[in-house]
Amino acid sequence: MPKRPTVASLKKVTPENLERLGAGRLAEILADVAQNRPELKRRLRMELAADQGAEHLAVEVDKRLASLETSKGRISWRQRGAFVRDVEALRVLIAERLAAQDAEGARMRMWQLMASHRRVTARLRDRDGALAAVFQRVAADLGDLLSAGDSASGGAALAEAIAADPLGWAPRLDALLQKVSPELAHVALVRLSADARATASWLPMLRALADATGDADAYRATFTAEALRDPSVAAEVAGRLLAAARLAEAGEVLEAARPKAGALKRAPEPDFAWESAWIELLERSGRPEEAQAARWASFERTLSAERARDYVRRLPDFDDVEAEQKAFEIAAAHADIGRGLRFLADWPAPAEAARTIAAREEEVGRMAPEDAEAIAAKLRVRFPDAAHLLLRKAAAAAFRRRDFATCDRLTAEADALAAE
Known part of the structure; x- marks a missing residue:
C-alpha cells in the first residue's frame, strides 16, 4: 500500500502540488506576481503572443531587442540576476518558439541578440560569467539556425559579424562552429581571410574556421614558415594531416620541426606533443x-x-x-623523487610508492609541498605510515625554508593522520 503524503510534503512547492491548485488559481497567482516583476510580465506577454502566431511574437521580441540595443543605464548587482534571466528567456523564445514558426525570422533576430552583446555587457559586471554563458548559448542556437539555411549566405553573414566584433566572437565562435556545416565554415573562412580589416588577432578564429571545414591545408596556411618550425605548432598541423591520412606530408612537417643539435651540443629533448604526433606517424606508417x-x-x-x-x-x-x-x-x-612518486601514485602503484618513501626518506623533503600532500592523500588509507612520513618530512623542509604557514598545514595533516 503506498505511503500517504504528509501535510508538510503537500505544502512543498513542486509541479505536482501546484497542479492540485488548478489552472485558474495558478493563473491568478501568476498574474498577481507579474505586476511587481517586469521581467516576468514581459515573459508572459511574449508567451501569450507566441500563441497568437509568429508575427505577434516577432513584434514583442523586436521591442525587447530594441530596448537592449538602446538602453544605456548601469545594471546594479541587485538587478543583475533578473536581467540575466530576462536575456536568457528572450534567447529561449527566439530559439524555440519563434524558430518553430518562422525559422528565417528567428535567425535574423538571433543575429540581433548576438550583436547586442557589446552594449549589454558594458552595462553590468558579469563577475560569475552568467551573462557570458547566455551568449555562449546564443552562439550555439545561431549555429543551429544557420545550419538549416543557405550555407553561402550564412557563411557571409558570419564573416561580416566576426569582422565587426572580433573580440566578442573570439570566445563564442567554437560554440557556433560545432553546429554548422563545413561548407558554411569554408565560406566564412574565405571571406574573412580576404577582409582588409584582418589583423593577427583574428588568426585563432581563422584556425577554428579552418578546422571546422576539415581542410588541413587551410589550417596549415594560417601559420608562417617560421611558426611551423616550432615543435608544438608542427604537432598541431601534423595532427590534421594525419587525420586526413596524408602521412608523408605529416612526416615532412614533423621532420622540419625536429629538435636539432648544435655544433657542440646534443639535441634538446623533444616536445611532448611533437613526440606524440611522431609516434602516431610511426604507428600508422607500419x-x-x-x-x-x-x-x-x-x-x-x-x-x-x-x-x-x-x-x-x-x-x-x-x-x-x-x-x-x-x-x-x-x-x-629516478633522480627526481617527486616525479618518480607522482608516477607511482598516479599509476596507481601505492605499494611501490610506499616502499620508495621508506627507502629514500631523506630525499622526500625536496618535493613540492603540494605534491607531498597529493601523494599522501592517495596513500593514507592503505599505507598510512608512508603518508605520515611523507608529510612530516615535507613539513620539516618547509620549516627550514621558514615557510611556517606550509609547515603548520602539513604538520596538522600529519597529526590528523596519526590520530586516525
Whole structure:
C-alpha cells in the first residue's frame, strides 16, 4: 500500500502540488506576481503572443531587442540576476518558439541578440560569467539556425559579424562552429581571410574556421614558415594531416620541426606533443616496433604515465607485467623523487610508492609541498605510515625554508593522520 503524503510534503512547492491548485488559481497567482516583476510580465506577454502566431511574437521580441540595443543605464548587482534571466528567456523564445514558426525570422533576430552583446555587457559586471554563458548559448542556437539555411549566405553573414566584433566572437565562435556545416565554415573562412580589416588577432578564429571545414591545408596556411618550425605548432598541423591520412606530408612537417643539435651540443629533448604526433606517424606508417621504442624512450625521459600505459597495453600477456614492473623500478630510482612518486601514485602503484618513501626518506623533503600532500592523500588509507612520513618530512623542509604557514598545514595533516 503506498505511503500517504504528509501535510508538510503537500505544502512543498513542486509541479505536482501546484497542479492540485488548478489552472485558474495558478493563473491568478501568476498574474498577481507579474505586476511587481517586469521581467516576468514581459515573459508572459511574449508567451501569450507566441500563441497568437509568429508575427505577434516577432513584434514583442523586436521591442525587447530594441530596448537592449538602446538602453544605456548601469545594471546594479541587485538587478543583475533578473536581467540575466530576462536575456536568457528572450534567447529561449527566439530559439524555440519563434524558430518553430518562422525559422528565417528567428535567425535574423538571433543575429540581433548576438550583436547586442557589446552594449549589454558594458552595462553590468558579469563577475560569475552568467551573462557570458547566455551568449555562449546564443552562439550555439545561431549555429543551429544557420545550419538549416543557405550555407553561402550564412557563411557571409558570419564573416561580416566576426569582422565587426572580433573580440566578442573570439570566445563564442567554437560554440557556433560545432553546429554548422563545413561548407558554411569554408565560406566564412574565405571571406574573412580576404577582409582588409584582418589583423593577427583574428588568426585563432581563422584556425577554428579552418578546422571546422576539415581542410588541413587551410589550417596549415594560417601559420608562417617560421611558426611551423616550432615543435608544438608542427604537432598541431601534423595532427590534421594525419587525420586526413596524408602521412608523408605529416612526416615532412614533423621532420622540419625536429629538435636539432648544435655544433657542440646534443639535441634538446623533444616536445611532448611533437613526440606524440611522431609516434602516431610511426604507428600508422607500419612501423610499430619503432613506435614502441619511441614510447618507452619518452617514458624513461618524462615518467609520463600516459606513455607507459600506451606502451604496456600493446604488449602480449606476461610481457606487459614485466614491462610494468620495469617502469616501477625506473620511477622508484629516478633522480627526481617527486616525479618518480607522482608516477607511482598516479599509476596507481601505492605499494611501490610506499616502499620508495621508506627507502629514500631523506630525499622526500625536496618535493613540492603540494605534491607531498597529493601523494599522501592517495596513500593514507592503505599505507598510512608512508603518508605520515611523507608529510612530516615535507613539513620539516618547509620549516627550514621558514615557510611556517606550509609547515603548520602539513604538520596538522600529519597529526590528523596519526590520530586516525
